[in-house]
Amino acid sequence: MNIDSIQNGVVIDHITAGLGMHLYELLDLASLDASIALIKNVNSKKMGKKDIIKIDADIDLNLDVIGFVDPDATVNIIKDGVLVEKRSIDMPQTLTNVIKCKNPRCITSSEQELDHIFKLTDKEGKVYRCIYCETKA
Amino acid sequence: MRSVIDILDFTVKELDELIDTALDIIDNPKKYAHICDGKKLATLFFEPSTRTRLSFEAAMYELGGNVLGFSESNSSSAAKGESIADTAKTVSCYADIIAMRHPKEGAALVAANNASVPVINAGDGGHCHPTQTLADLLTIRREKGRFNNLTVGFCGDLKFGRTVHSLINALSRYNNIKIVLISPEELKLPSYVKKDVLQKNNIPYEQTTDLEAAMPNLDMLYMTRVQRERFFNEEDYLRLKDSYILTPDKLKNAKADLSILHPLPRVNEISVAIDSDPRACYFKQVLNGKYMRMALILKLLKEAGTI
Numbered sequence: 001m002n003i004d005s006i007q008n009g010v011v012i013d014h015i016t017a018g019l020g021m022h023l024y025e026l027l028d029l030a031s032l033d034a035s036i037a038l039i040k041n042v043n044s045k046k047m048g049k050k051d052i053i054k055i056d057a058d059i060d061l062n063l064d065v066i067g068f069v070d071p072d073a074t075v076n077i078i079k080d081g082v083l084v085e086k087r088s089i090d091m092p093q094t095l096t097n098v099i100k101c102k103n104p105r106c107i108t109s110s111e112q113e114l115d116h117i118f119k120l121t122d123k124e125g126k127v128y129r130c131i132y133c134e135t136k137a
Numbered sequence: 138m139r140s141v142i143d144i145l146d147f148t149v150k151e152l153d154e155l156i157d158t159a160l161d162i163i164d165n166p167k168k169y170a171h172i173c174d175g176k177k178l179a180t181l182f183f184e185p186s187t188r189t190r191l192s193f194e195a196a197m198y199e200l201g202g203n204v205l206g207f208s209e210s211n212s213s214s215a216a217k218g219e220s221i222a223d224t225a226k227t228v229s230c231y232a233d234i235i236a237m238r239h240p241k242e243g244a245a246l247v248a249a250n251n252a253s254v255p256v257i258n259a260g261d262g263g264h265c266h267p268t269q270t271l272a273d274l275l276t277i278r279r280e281k282g283r284f285n286n287l288t289v290g291f292c293g294d295l296k297f298g299r300t301v302h303s304l305i306n307a308l309s310r311y312n313n314i315k316i317v318l319i320s321p322e323e324l325k326l327p328s329y330v331k332k333d334v335l336q337k338n339n340i341p342y343e344q345t346t347d348l349e350a351a352m353p354n355l356d357m358l359y360m361t362r363v364q365r366e367r368f369f370n371e372e373d374y375l376r377l378k379d380s381y382i383l384t385p386d387k388l389k390n391a392k393a394d395l396s397i398l399h400p401l402p403r404v405n406e407i408s409v410a411i412d413s414d415p416r417a418c419y420f421k422q423v424l425n426g427k428y429m430r431m432a433l434i435l436k437l438l439k440e441a442g443t444i
């Protein structure tokens with residue numbers, strides 16, 4: 001399979017196989033006009049299988065979203081066809097308006113203008129909880 | 138601006154100070170009778186809870202303050218679609234402190250994030266009800282004189298009972314607490330409370346369906362109601378409900394200094410025959426709730442620089 005290498009843009013690499021599509025959706029990449037490749041189940045020496053997302057546009061990605069979905073992913077910034085920066089990814093302490101609280105009894109379900117905010121409450125267990133009702137993400 | 142959403146917003150030291158204030162109020166009511174002269178408490182009750190609202194109002198009056206507010210959302214601007222944020226900002230212009238009850242979880246936090254005066258959570262759906270837990274704690278302190286070396290039984294609906302979860306949370310920070318969880322299978326304490334609170338704090342606990350068998354070891358028994366609507370079918374409810382109704386008979390093997398608590402209102406889960414037993418503490422608990430609300434209002438108004 002041959003995907004063009006990109007000139008100016010971002011490559012999200014080492015995504016745990018299977019999480020690429022989820023990340024694509026949460027980053028709302030469908031709304032971008034740029035050419036984007038989501039490559040699933042790429043053979044990887046380190047990981048066995050991995051997903052990769054290539055975005056041919058010089059955009060600022062919300063790294064918190066990537067850290068939330070897969071803190072093991074790496075972000076490479078490409079300029080003029082050259083890798084100029086590797087961004088390290090960490091689990092964010094708070095997530096604002098990335099995911100929605102699913103608890104129907106939560107105040108966010110009736111007050112439409114409220115930000116949906118989640119806090120990291122257990123880093124080892126990767127647990128995020130709604131700041132309003134404490135329901136797990 | 139300090140607000141109170143959850144009982145765990147307080148350190149153990151702060152809880153001790155609140156209890157000390159409440160005990161001082163009990164001993165020296167005159168000293169506190171005018172401390173809030175000219176100050177106003179707004180009681181914003183988006184769902185009716187007459188007991189909690191009256192307790193807050195009595196607390197503010199006994200501090201010399203005044204009260205304004207509403208007791209159901211039909212009569213409030215919320216009925217016209219105003220957001221909690223706007224209500225909190227508006228009421229901050231009229232009152233020095235807010236006590237808010239709302240059926241949705243997290244509503245008090247939204248109010249606290251938008252008010253310019255302290256907000257006390259007077260119950261946000263099934264989430265938190267910290268002033269009930271304050272009432273429970275003062276009752277334990279007054280009846281037992283201590284928070285450690287206690288075997289505490291919780292009986293009834295341990296699945297949905299927010300007062301149970303909250304008190305277990307509060308007690309888990311003291312030493313040598315043992316918890317006995319007494320409930321039908323259907324209403325057992327949720328596993329996340331066991332894991333995140335009991336196991337995390339190394340609190341020994343046992344689970345049983347048998348109230349009478351658990352009774353002899355208990356220093357304290359916290360009763361809650363087993364509600365019909367929690368059961369899938371009527372037969373299960375009818376089969377189980379009597380097992381969790383406290384009657385003089387079930388107290389046969391109880392300790393002489395057992396303390397029986399209940400967050401009230403009671404329906405039938407404690408027989409009225411128990412009311413005259415000196416071990417019944419649930420009406421004292423109501424009174425203690427008022428004293429703790431007084432102590433809490435004082436603390437928050439002092440921290441806000443209002444008094």
Ligand SMILES: [Zn+2]
Pocket residue numbers: 101102103106107108130131132133134135243
């Ligand atoms: Zn929520």
